[in-house]
Amino acid sequence: MRIEPLKWQDGKLKLLDQTKLPLEEVYLELSRYPQVIEAIKNMRVRGAPAIAVAAVYGLALAAQSVDANSQLEFRKRMKSISKEFAATRPTGHNLFYALKRMEVAIDKGSRIEGIRSSIFEEAGHIAQEVADVDWRVAQSGAELIEDGFTVLTHCNAGALATAGYGTVMGMIGEAYEQGKRIGVFVDETRPLLQGARLTAWELVYAGIPATLITDNMAGHFMKQGKIDCVVVGADRVAANGDVANKIGTYSVAVLARENSVPFYVTVPTSTIDLSLPSGEVIPIEERSSEEVTHIQDSHIAPDGVNVANPAFDVTPTRYLTAIITENGIVREPTEDKIRGLFSG
Amino acid sequence: MRIEPLKWQDGKLKLLDQTKLPLEEVYLELSRYPQVIEAIKNMRVRGAPAIAVAAVYGLALAAQSVDANSQLEFRKRMKSISKEFAATRPTGHNLFYALKRMEVAIDKGSRIEGIRSSIFEEAGHIAQEVADVDWRVAQSGAELIEDGFTVLTHCNAGALATAGYGTVMGMIGEAYEQGKRIGVFVDETRPLLQGARLTAWELVYAGIPATLITDNMAGHFMKQGKIDCVVVGADRVAANGDVANKIGTYSVAVLARENSVPFYVTVPTSTIDLSLPSGEVIPIEERSSEEVTHIQDSHIAPDGVNVANPAFDVTPTRYLTAIITENGIVREPTEDKIRGLFSG
Numbered sequence: 001m002r003i004e005p006l007k008w009q010d011g012k013l014k015l016l017d018q019t020k021l022p023l024e025e026v027y028l029e030l031s032r033y034p035q036v037i038e039a040i041k042n043m044r045v046r047g048a049p050a051i052a053v054a055a056v057y058g059l060a061l062a063a064q065s066v067d068a069n070s071q072l073e074f075r076k077r078m079k080s081i082s083k084e085f086a087a088t089r090p091t092g093h094n095l096f097y098a099l100k101r102m103e104v105a106i107d108k109g110s111r112i113e114g115i116r117s118s119i120f121e122e123a124g125h126i127a128q129e130v131a132d133v134d135w136r137v138a139q140s141g142a143e144l145i146e147d148g149f150t151v152l153t154h155c156n157a158g159a160l161a162t163a164g165y166g167t168v169m170g171m172i173g174e175a176y177e178q179g180k181r182i183g184v185f186v187d188e189t190r191p192l193l194q195g196a197r198l199t200a201w202e203l204v205y206a207g208i209p210a211t212l213i214t215d216n217m218a219g220h221f222m223k224q225g226k227i228d229c230v231v232v233g234a235d236r237v238a239a240n241g242d243v244a245n246k247i248g249t250y251s252v253a254v255l256a257r258e259n260s261v262p263f264y265v266t267v268p269t270s271t272i273d274l275s276l277p278s279g280e281v282i283p284i285e286e287r288s289s290e291e292v293t294h295i296q297d298s299h300i301a302p303d304g305v306n307v308a309n310p311a312f313d314v315t316p317t318r319y320l321t322a323i324i325t326e327n328g329i330v331r332e333p334t335e336d337k338i339r340g341l342f343s344g
Numbered sequence: 345m346r347i348e349p350l351k352w353q354d355g356k357l358k359l360l361d362q363t364k365l366p367l368e369e370v371y372l373e374l375s376r377y378p379q380v381i382e383a384i385k386n387m388r389v390r391g392a393p394a395i396a397v398a399a400v401y402g403l404a405l406a407a408q409s410v411d412a413n414s415q416l417e418f419r420k421r422m423k424s425i426s427k428e429f430a431a432t433r434p435t436g437h438n439l440f441y442a443l444k445r446m447e448v449a450i451d452k453g454s455r456i457e458g459i460r461s462s463i464f465e466e467a468g469h470i471a472q473e474v475a476d477v478d479w480r481v482a483q484s485g486a487e488l489i490e491d492g493f494t495v496l497t498h499c500n501a502g503a504l505a506t507a508g509y510g511t512v513m514g515m516i517g518e519a520y521e522q523g524k525r526i527g528v529f530v531d532e533t534r535p536l537l538q539g540a541r542l543t544a545w546e547l548v549y550a551g552i553p554a555t556l557i558t559d560n561m562a563g564h565f566m567k568q569g570k571i572d573c574v575v576v577g578a579d580r581v582a583a584n585g586d587v588a589n590k591i592g593t594y595s596v597a598v599l600a601r602e603n604s605v606p607f608y609v610t611v612p613t614s615t616i617d618l619s620l621p622s623g624e625v626i627p628i629e630e631r632s633s634e635e636v637t638h639i640q641d642s643h644i645a646p647d648g649v650n651v652a653n654p655a656f657d658v659t660p661t662r663y664l665t666a667i668i669t670e671n672g673i674v675r676e677p678t679e680d681k682i683r684g685l686f687s688g
Contacts, residue, residue, distance in 0.1 A: 022646035154560075185652075188636070188644070190534060190558035196637075196645045204648040211650040212636055214534035215560040216498075216592025220657040223594060248560025250567060254602050255595055292532070292556055293540075296642035300532070301540045302366035304548040306555040308529075313564040
């Protein structure tokens with residue numbers, strides 16, 4: 001059974017509240033677009049592709065309720081709501097890619113009903129494409145995971161993160177289905193513990209042997225020769241191959257290279273932002289200090305201490321063994337090779 | 345005011361329960377040696393030098409209560425209790441160094457009262473020496489922390505860890521007292537959060553600007569040029585300079601070298617184990633899986649996931665810029681230079 005973190009049902013968005021996992025599986029029924037904005041900001045849905053899918057469904061909800069006296073006013077209202085979605089989280093690229101497509105859809109159709117249809121149709125297309133693309137990414141990447149391999153992953157790039165099959169989890173799941181005997185080491189991924197809470201949960205759900213570790217153990221196990229490859233997702237990839245992903249990814253990449261462990265980044269091409277020459281210009285979201293000083297109900301730090309909480313870091317392309325996409329694998333990525341993915 | 349995690353008072357051991365920090369300061373009054381063993385195993389007291397001090401005071405408690413019909417029987421009972429202390433935690437070297445000295449003290453003195461005196465005296469000496477040695481380490485190392493520096497540290501090598509001034513915290517405190525404008529980035533240090541709970545608390549207590557980060561952020565800030573040096577303690581240093589310290593130290597060391605950030609290890613010479621040729625033979629303690637799957641009262645992982653929980657890792661000597669001891673600083677450590685520390 002596939003995990004479905006986001007589902008359009010009877011004109012509402014059914015959303016699995018990821019902040020409650022792994023102890024509770026709570027599905028929210030969202031009928032108004034501001035609820036979707038809240039869910040994205042507070043990471044009830046997270047992962048760059050899943051955020052994009054939530055946002056396009058959020059626009060579909062808005063299209064149902066927004067009323068206007070003219071097509072012009074309707075299109076204007078919808079584009080303004082699209083900007084509200086664009087302001088939710090800054091780092092992932094898929095959101096902006098999807099909203100750009102939705103704005104084209106908003107410009108299509110005649111009469112308000114026609115515009116609404118255009119919006120619903122494009123939202124459905126985008127959601128379906130994510131699942132199709134994940135499937136192709138999984139097929140493309142599974143060959144890199146050999147029989148007997150132990151894979152290390154950081155954060156969550158599973159079905160929960162993409163609303164499809166997952167990129168990293170798609171690859172791992174596909175390799176497992178092919179009968180390869182594999183195991184997965186899961187970085188817990190502080191501060192919000194997406195590894196411990198979400199990736200571990202998805203692996204247990206799929207029956208794939210999983211070992212949970214704290215983030216600071218990954219290097220130790222690489223040095224001990226226990227890890228055969230690292231596979232992570234990404235929130236945005238620059239044209240030169242620099243990768244913005246969950247904080248800690250850079251450290252994992254450096255440790256992988258130091259220990260001659262292949263380091264793979266698995267993304268749909270919609271994560272690649274050709275407009276950015278390098279990772280240095282990717283905006284990095286700073287989140288609230290409470291995410292560091294508190295873990296769920298526990299206060300773990302003294303009052304009076306400062307906190308830094310960048311949600312992402314940037315891994316320079318030189319640390320990447322390959323980028324895996326639905327259009328194929330790019331080894332030792334360069335800007336030319338990456339642009340080649342789009343000329344298919 | 346100095347933090348005193350361990351204090352001998354009226355024939356009892358007053359012990360600050362470090363598992364309750366930073367939210368509560370609870371002092372336990374221990375009057376029987378098995379309580380000290382429990383406190384060490386459950387990390388109410390931790391840090392290699394502080395464990396050693398707790399153990400020698402534990403032997404002093406035992407000496408008060410153990411009764412015997414002969415000197416021979418008394419010495420035998422005391423040595424058997426010493427072995428119980430040796431079995432509490434395997435990785436730190438200071439415990440074994442201190443127990444060896446206590447066993448020499450147990451062999452001294454005539455009549456049972458004389459042996460008791462010898463035990464009390466040696467326990468007092470060892471505790472006093474720890475404080476003296478910390479003081480000299482701090483003086484020796486403070487020169488490495490320049491005005492304007494931001495120091496990164498991992499885990500806790502403060503007064504709480506040594507029962508003296510702290511090695512790392514001694515250096516940092518001394519540099520700060522000298523009027524240098526410094527700041528400290530503190531790795532939270534999962535699983536048991538000694539950085540967030542203990543080091544951050546000590547820094548706030550001392551008024552030194554402290555910024556708490558999750559362990560996986562350290563590399564990001566090094567890459568951004570925000571860290572001027574890394575200073576960590578150690579639980580055991582092999583003759584060749586390989587360092588066993590809290591899990592995650594190896595990763596910090598690799599990231600420091602990758603970013604040309606000096607990496608300093610600060611220890612009393614009693615942490616150095618000349619009997620071990622390299623770090624590969626240092627025993628690494630594996631602790632319970634609950635430390636990873638639970639954070640205080642929160643259960644953060646799904647049932648059915650495996651867990652690895654090595655408490656320490658080994659950093660090869662090639663990553664060290666220098667070892668700082670009470671007998672001076674050894675730059676680019678080699679076995680010859682390290683042995684030189686003991687020929688003063």
